Amino acid sequence: MSATSFIWLGWMAGATATYWLTPAAYRDFLLIAITATFLTVYAPESAIILAAFTGLTYFGGREQRLSTWRLIAVAGLILSVLVYYKLRVAGEQFGWVQSVAIPLGLSYYSFRCLHYLLERYKGAFPGCDLRSLSAYLFFLPTIMVGPIHRFPQFNRDGRRLRWDTWKFSEGLTRLLYGYFKVMVLAVFLVSEQFGQFVGSLHDTHLWTFTYLHLLERTFYGYLLFAGYSDIAIGFALLLGFRVIENFNWPFIRRNISEFWNSWHISLSSWVREYIYKSVFAATRSAALAAVATMLIFGLWHEISFRYIAWGAYHGAGIAFWQWFQGMKSSLSFPKEGAWQYLWHGLSILITFHFVTLSFVLVLEPDLQAAIAVYARLFMVS
Numbered sequence: 001m002s003a004t005s006f007i008w009l010g011w012m013a014g015a016t017a018t019y020w021l022t023p024a025a026y027r028d029f030l031l032i033a034i035t036a037t038f039l040t041v042y043a044p045e046s047a048i049i050l051a052a053f054t055g056l057t058y059f060g061g062r063e064q065r066l067s068t069w070r071l072i073a074v075a076g077l078i079l080s081v082l083v084y085y086k087l088r089v090a091g092e093q094f095g096w097v098q099s100v101a102i103p104l105g106l107s108y109y110s111f112r113c114l115h116y117l118l119e120r121y122k123g124a125f126p127g128c129d130l131r132s133l134s135a136y137l138f139f140l141p142t143i144m145v146g147p148i149h150r151f152p153q154f155n156r157d158g159r160r161l162r163w164d165t166w167k168f169s170e171g172l173t174r175l176l177y178g179y180f181k182v183m184v185l186a187v188f189l190v191s192e193q194f195g196q197f198v199g200s201l202h203d204t205h206l207w208t209f210t211y212l213h214l215l216e217r218t219f220y221g222y223l224l225f226a227g228y229s230d231i232a233i234g235f236a237l238l239l240g241f242r243v244i245e246n247f248n249w250p251f252i253r254r255n256i257s258e259f260w261n262s263w264h265i266s267l268s269s270w271v272r273e274y275i276y277k278s279v280f281a282a283t284r285s286a287a288l289a290a291v292a293t294m295l296i297f298g299l300w301h302e303i304s305f306r307y308i309a310w311g312a313y314h315g316a317g318i319a320f321w322q323w324f325q326g327m328k329s330s331l332s333f334p335k336e337g338a339w340q341y342l343w344h345g346l347s348i349l350i351t352f353h354f355v356t357l358s359f360v361l362v363l364e365p366d367l368q369a370a371i372a373v374y375a376r377l378f379m380v381s
Contacts, residue, residue: 003145003228004182011038012175015140016238020163028135028158031239035138043104050109053078054130054137057113061120062127071121075114082110086303105143107300111270112137116151118274125152132158141235142243145228147266149236149243157241164240171237178230186223190216210376217363218356222251225264244269251355254347256317259355271297286322291315301362306370310361317354 002008015034022030039047060066060074085102116133119125128151136154198216201209229246236243250263260268271293280289291312298311357377364370 003231004179008144011140012235012238016235019239024161027161028131031140032134032138035140035143038140039104039143046103046105049081049103049106050137053081053109053113054134057116057137058130058133061117064127065123066117066121068121071117075117078110078113082106083303086299090303108142108146108148109137111148111267111300112151114274115148115270119151125155128155139236139241141232141239141241145225145232147229147232147244147246148270149266154241154243161240167237167240167242171234174230174234174237176234178227178232178234181223181227181230186220186227190220190223195220207376207379210373214356214360214363214373214377218359221359221363222247251352252348253351254344255351256314256321256354259351260314260318263355267297267300271300287319290318290322294318306361306364306367309367309370310358313358313361317358 011034015031018034019027019031036047036051039050056074056077060070063070085106089102116136120127132155133151135158136151139149139154142149194212195216198209198212201212226247233243233245244266246265248262248265250259253259253262275296276289276293279292280286283289292315294313294315295308295311297314298307301307357374360370360373360377361367364373
């Protein structure tokens with residue numbers, strides 16, 4: 001189901017109306033029931049897995065001080081299910097299995113469960129009752145496309161929940177932004193209008209076609225995902241909850257570090273908190289931590305050679321940026337006047353193309369096709 005379909009719009013309207021008409025003491029139960037019903041109707045396999053994950057996370061994390069072995073056992077079970085489905089999808093690409101899809105929302109609620117367990121292990125917050133945890137995991141707005149929101153803020157918003165006209169109005173505005181990004185900018189302008197123009201260049205201007213086609217697919221994917229995130233954030237605001245932002249103008253950032261602080265923020269902050277810091281603490285190597293983090297980031301999307309290559313590409317880019325930061329003190333850069341603005345613009349241009357070129361690896365069906373695109377772009381074929 002698409003986040004822009006009339007069916008999803010109906011679920012949002014129905015859930016919001018019944019939520020605020022229900023007495024406050026029963027709203028959590030209502031929203032859990034609505035989410036469970038939605039998943040049972042449209043993704044029954046996911047409904048079963050989420051219910052099992054909720055039980056595992058609750059019973060695994062309810063002891064006062066979560067032990068290392070319990071964390072490994074429970075997190076390992078959750079990860080094994082996620083990896084199982086990812087591997088089956090990877091197997092479909094090679095013809096080993098057929099007609100396989102990731103259960104709806106599995107990647108998102110798996111990482112929410114792991115977040116809860118890891119924070120309990122660190123002692124960041126006390127355990128909660130099953131109702132509060134279920135409300136967090138069975139939260140309809142973020143089931144389909146994220147963001148991977150955090151438990152402490154969600155729980156805090158739930159305790160302070162009251163009708164807020166301004167927040168409700170903000171939610172409607174975000175919904176409009178989201179639908180505009182998806183339907184007008186992504187689908188109509190980028191995919192249809194710009195895509196038609198780009199397609200007309202294929203036979204006469206191959207290099208221009210290749211470059212503009214890459215831009216078309218990059219902006220289409222960004223606007224689609226950013227729009228879906230706006231819809232999820234807006235829906236959450238209608239229910240009185242503020243969840244984590246997912247995008248913050250990533251294509252106008254001056255370096256790869258700033259980019260990853262602005263792109264898919266809920267996931268990039270998750271891997272930075274739980275992967276980067278852990279690897280760095282164990283190895284004291286920022287470069288190794290960056291590469292390991294981005295490899296996990298890539299594998300979260302898909303277990304495949306192209307996403308491994310994509311993760312390694314960005315990990316190497318971040319490692320190079322870290323090294324460059326250490327070298328910058330010995331170099332001379334313009335700090336004022338027109339040169340400063342020129343350097344700022346050049347930094348944005350370089351970062352944008354570094355990121356855009358990486359998407360070739362995941363937009364093409366395999367590495368061989370990606371290499372062919374690179375050859376055309378760099379005019380070596």
